[in-house]
Structures are given as C-alpha cells and as structure tokens.
Amino acid sequence: AQSVTQLGSHVSVSEGALVLLRCNYSSSVPPYLFWYVQYPNQGLQLLLKYTSAATLVKGINGFEAEFKKSETSFHLTKPSAHMSDAAEYFCAVINRGGADGLTFGKGTHLIIQP
Amino acid sequence: NAGVTQTPKFQVLKTGQSMTLQCAQDMNHEYMSWYRQDPGMGLRLIHYSVGAGITDQGEVPNGYNVSRSTTEDFPLRLLSAAPSQTSVYFCASSRTGTVGSYEQYFGPGTRLTVT
Numbered sequence: 001a002q003s004v005t006q007l008g009s010h011v012s013v014s015e016g017a018l019v020l021l022r023c024n025y026s027s028s029v030p031p032y033l034f035w036y037v038q039y040p041n042q043g044l045q046l047l048l049k050y051t052s053a054a055t056l057v058k059g060i061n062g063f064e065a066e067f068k069k070s071e072t073s074f075h076l077t078k079p080s081a082h083m084s085d086a087a088e089y090f091c092a093v094i095n096r097g098g099a100d101g102l103t104f105g106k107g108t109h110l111i112i113q114p
Numbered sequence: 115n116a117g118v119t120q121t122p123k124f125q126v127l128k129t130g131q132s133m134t135l136q137c138a139q140d141m142n143h144e145y146m147s148w149y150r151q152d153p154g155m156g157l158r159l160i161h162y163s164v165g166a167g168i169t170d171q172g173e174v175p176n177g178y179n180v181s182r183s184t185t186e187d188f189p190l191r192l193l194s195a196a197p198s199q200t201s202v203y204f205c206a207s208s209r210t211g212t213v214g215s216y217e218q219y220f221g222p223g224t225r226l227t228v229t
Contacts, residue, residue, distance in 0.1 A: 009154065032216055043204060044157075044220040051216075090156060094216050101147050101172055102206075102218060104156035 002027040004091050006105035014113045019063075019078040021108050023091030026072065031093040033074040034102070035065055038088040047089075050074060061085070086112045116140050118221035120205050126227045127195040135190040135224050137205030145210045146188040147218070150174065150201040157204065163188055164210060195228045202226070 007022040025031065032051050036044040048059025055067045061084075065076045074091060088109050092102040121136045139146065147162035149172075159172030163182040177199060179191040188207075192199060202225050206218040 004156075034217070036220075043222045046217060046219075049217055092157075101159040101162050102149075102157070104149075104158070106154055106156040 002031060002093055002095065002103050004093055004103055004105035006089075006091050006108050008108055009106065010109045010111060012111040012113060013081045015083055016080050019076070019081045019085065019110065021076040021089050021091075021110065023065075023074045023076065023105060024072055025074065025091075025093045027093060027095070029095070030067075030069055031095055033065075033067060034092045034094070035059065035063070035074075035076050036090045036092060037061075038090065038107075040087075044090065047076070081110075081112050083112050083114065086110055118205055118207055118219050120203075120221035120224050122224060123222065124225050126229065127192070128229055129195060129197060131195050133192055133195065135192075135203055135205075135226070137188045137190065137221060138186050139188075139205075139207040139219070140186065141207060141219065142185060143207035143209055143219075144185070145216075145218075146182065146205065146207045147172070148178070148180065148188070148190045149204045149206065150199075151204060151223075152201050160190065160203075192226075195226075197228045200226060200228045 003026045005024045034049045035047040048057045050067045058064045063078045090107050091105040118139045144165045148160040149157040151157045161180040163169045205221040208218040
C-alpha cells in the first residue's frame, strides 16, 4: 500500500519569506502526485499536479513543486509568503491505474506571521 | 457548471439514526468517491465508483453504503450512525482512463455530528 508523509503538522513563516512544505511518498511505481489547499470551512482546491511530464510543476498562487524520484519527494515551495496563503495543505498520491482513489498525507497547517 | 455539489452542508444525528448524504456532479465524470476528514488524519477514502453500477470499498468503508445508479449521483448512506462517524465528508469526481487525468474535483463538504 502506498503512503504519504508530510513533515510538520504546523509550519510558521514570516510574510515575504520562503514557504517550504515537505511531502514524501512510498510507492513501488512513481505515482501521480498532487498538492491541495483547504481554506477554513471550505473544500479542497487543487494547487498543482505531477503526471510524469516536467518534474518541476508550477501551480496557482505562485506555488511550485519538484518531483524527485531518487528522494521519493514532492515538496511544495513559494518564494514569498503572503498572508492569504494561510491554510491547510495536503499532499496526495494516486496510482497510475487511478481506480483506488487518492491517498492523502495528514496535512500541514501553514501559519503566516506578519 | 455547478461542479460537485453536496447536501446537506450540516447535519446532526442521534446515535442509531440513518441518513443519506447526497453528491452530484455535472461534468460527466466516470469516477466518483467519498472521503472523510478528521483532525490530524488527512482525508481517508470510504467508497468509490468507476462508473454507473460499479462501486468498491476504500480504506474505511465500515458503517457506510453506496450505490451508483446514474453517472451524476453518488449518495452515501449511514445505516446506523455512531459518534465515531462524526466527521466532515467530501465527495469528489474525476475522469478516468486518460493519461494525465485523475485530477479530482471536490465538493464543499458535509459536516456531520453524531450525538
């Protein structure tokens, strides 16, 4: 069974600082990978996805992530944090067959300090 | 397009009661699924369907039933509610069978409390 590990249940950065949210996956075959964002009392919105094209993926709101097969990682970054980035972030994987649904990490709560 | 819609938004049940959470999508997606979200647990898959008439269990299926009679609708039934089913429930849909798809679109969620 595949699994997703997100390091740090809470990450705090200052406004304007680099955002780095870590995600590692375990899977025998490189899966498809996703980052979702959830604002308070809302559903999940897709930030970006990796589907075996370019390993550096750009998403919405200035976020990007790099797929590193050798490290089984898919870390999310943003060069300069904004107050509006405060939210819960989830990394998720899906097998290439796609039929058995997403496996989510436990989430990272991003706190932006003024 | 409305995307994925869920009703109700909030529900309070007593232990032992039954109810159905509704989910509908208007994107003609073959794949639909139900997740539950609990604090510190991320989202966990309850049931999924790859098309009308086909359903299967996910990671945490106990206490829930599903059926898929149409492409658009995928209701989730709680047969006899228990406090452990207090959670936020999300429905999602996606296309299947195409390289680069499997991007899942999520509904706004149903917040269920069982007392």
